[in-house]
Amino acid sequence: MIYKVISKPEFRAFVDALVRANTSYGPRQVDTGRNGEPIYQFMPVSSADEIAFDYTVTASSAKHLLMPFREELSKFSFRDGNWSQEVSYDAPPIVLFGLRPCDINAINLLDEVMLKGPYPSPYYLARRKNTFIIGMDHLPLPDCFCKSMNRHTTDHGFNLFASDIGEKYFLSINSSKAFNFLKEFETADPTYEDDCLLIERRKTIKQSFQTNVEVTGLPMFLDLEFDSPIWEKWGDKCLNCGTCAMVCPTCYCYNVEEHVETGLGSSSREKRLYSCNLVDFAEVTGGHNFRPKNGDRLKYRYYHHYRGFAVNDNQQICVGCNRCGRACLAGINPKDVINDLRLEKESCMTCVSPSPQKS
Amino acid sequence: MNHLGFDIEKLKIGSFDFTCCEGCQLQLANKESTLPEFLALLDIRNFREISSERLDDYDIALVEGSITRQDEVERLKAIRAQAKVLVAYGTCACFGGMNAQKNKFPKEECIRTVYGDKQIDTMQESHKISDFVTVDYSIPGCPVNKEEVERIVVSIATRSPIALPKYPVCVECKQRLNTCLFDLGEVCLGPISRAGCDAVCPSGKTVCLGCRGPADGINYDSFVQLVKDKELSTDEMNEKLAFYNGFTEYLNHEG
DSSP states (O other): OEEEEEEHHHHHHHHHHHHHHSEEEEEEEEEEOTTSOEEEEEEEESSGGGSOTTOOOBSSOSGGGTSOSEEEEEEEEEETTEEEEEOOOOOOOEEEEEEOHHHHHHHHHHHHHHHSSSSOOHHHHHHHHTEEEEEEOOOOOTTOOTTTTTOSOOSSSOSEEEEEOSSEEEEEEOSHHHHHHHTTSOOBOOOHHHHHHHHHHHHHHHHTOOOOOOOTTHHHHHHHTTTOTHHHHHHTTOOOOOHHHHHOSSOOOEEEEEEEOTTSSEEEEEEEEOOTTSTTTTBOTTSOBSOOSHHHHHHHHHHIIIIIHHHHHSSOSOOSOOHHHHHOTTOOOHHHHHHHHHHHHHHHHHHHSOOTTTO | OOTTSSOOOOEEEEEEESBSOSHHHHHHTOOGGGHHHHHHTEEEEEETTTOOOBOOOOSEEEEESBBOSHHHHHHHHHHHHHOSEEEEESHHHHHOGGGGGGGGSOHHHHHHHHHTTOOOOOOSSOBOGGGTSOOSEEEOOSSOOHHHHHHHHHHHHTTOOOOOOOSBTHHHHHHTTOOOTTTTTOOOOGGGBBOOSTTHHHHTTOOOOOTTOBOTTOOHHHHHHHHHHTTOOHHHHHHHHHHSSTTHHHHHHHO
16 A cells, blocks of 8 residues: 545546546435435446545445346347347446455455355446545444444455545545546645545544444344244334345345347347345245245345354355445344344343352 | 257247227237247247237237127137136236226226217226236237247247346336436335336336336335335335236235
């Protein structure tokens, strides 16, 4: 990693030049909410003026830019009694600007899933390799809990990361591409004072979290709580609408559909991001549904996020961005569900098996 | 053409309209980019919007419109007797459609308001066609989504399974990065309505009125709670639920 500092106007000029020359996506205000709050999304941007540099959080993650909601995996052509398959990994280069550390960590987790397994995804790889990521730090929102998940900082997965140290940005340069792009702009080596400012900034961010979700030992809690009534309680609220998985930066479950084209001379295979909360997620041929109940489906979403990966890969796949919690119309959010689960277990421990000192 | 492992014959199709605007049938002649291929799959025996031929040897009947007159019932039953496959085509045929707006008023009042003193034969209610005949497949939508129609017709031609999305509109709406209309203070039926429309209405900042009917396994109680929690009007919600007549069982249940 190479560290530099850059004045805010110069950084803006750099970003402007970059997004003008490339297909780029960055945070833009798309609406104003019912209570006057701005609503942001990662949208196409073609100049710095279109970017909301001081945005809070985007309603949806940037996941779909690396893993589209719908993606054609292959095309089949039928001709003269024979058939052929065509697969394309075309991924034009893009710039992804303004990701938060939790978002970058989410992409690092997707890398684990899509690239480190026995069958790496060439579709994902093509996009990932052709994506230039610029991260930016921010003060957490009241409901951000990425610190609880230890995803509030990041040291890899980006090309360039900008920390706000007041008059300047403190840049972490993590690729030769970023280093070369920056050559044409005025940067300086960080002074001792800049280093101090960065440390102060980090401290401020760390101390600004208002939401803590206790995830220590959670995989075991989840094991013990498999039959807990809390799943039914939260499941009764769940609308089965899949919103949580769509906005989530790490939900990657998908469905594959095949269609014969109208001319009958060709067909296509398409991948569609799906959600484990959708009613037919676990429905199989013949019509049997392994998870017909809302509560069961909701439970398995939590198991995937907080247990499965922790047990198998020593990390939880939730990054604590709380997009699902904000978007859920039924008011289901990780903090409340996990606290509920812990409370239940803790109260149960007190009443059922009191500790020796107390008796 | 047997590259799919079997011969494909043109589908002998008839398209019929009852009480409706015929807009869904018009969709059949839409989407020019694939229209020649689409029409090549069909042997149109009876379809007054695009052909003057009136033949009665069709296998598949697309039935658009709701049933509002007794003579329509007889005509519908005759179509059912002829067709090997009968498709409820469009929201009116599937649920009664917006014609069912009249259901909550006395029939005489409706006639007087619309036709004055003219003698009109009409039923008290606008009915979905499944109230009178067995329906093999439903393609809901106001209007139907031509892409979905094509896919279903291709599935019939290639003997593949036919299915509509079981999940609600929210999935497609989120995929289009739309701002949730509840966040803008509106009552939207997206969370309980069947997807497959690519969230076309919310994408244009217009709330979903559920023209495709309820999704599978919806959580109606939670939806009502949501409207209350957001301090939005349940009267407005009920009005929207009644718009296309797709949610009658839930509305009646609510009392």
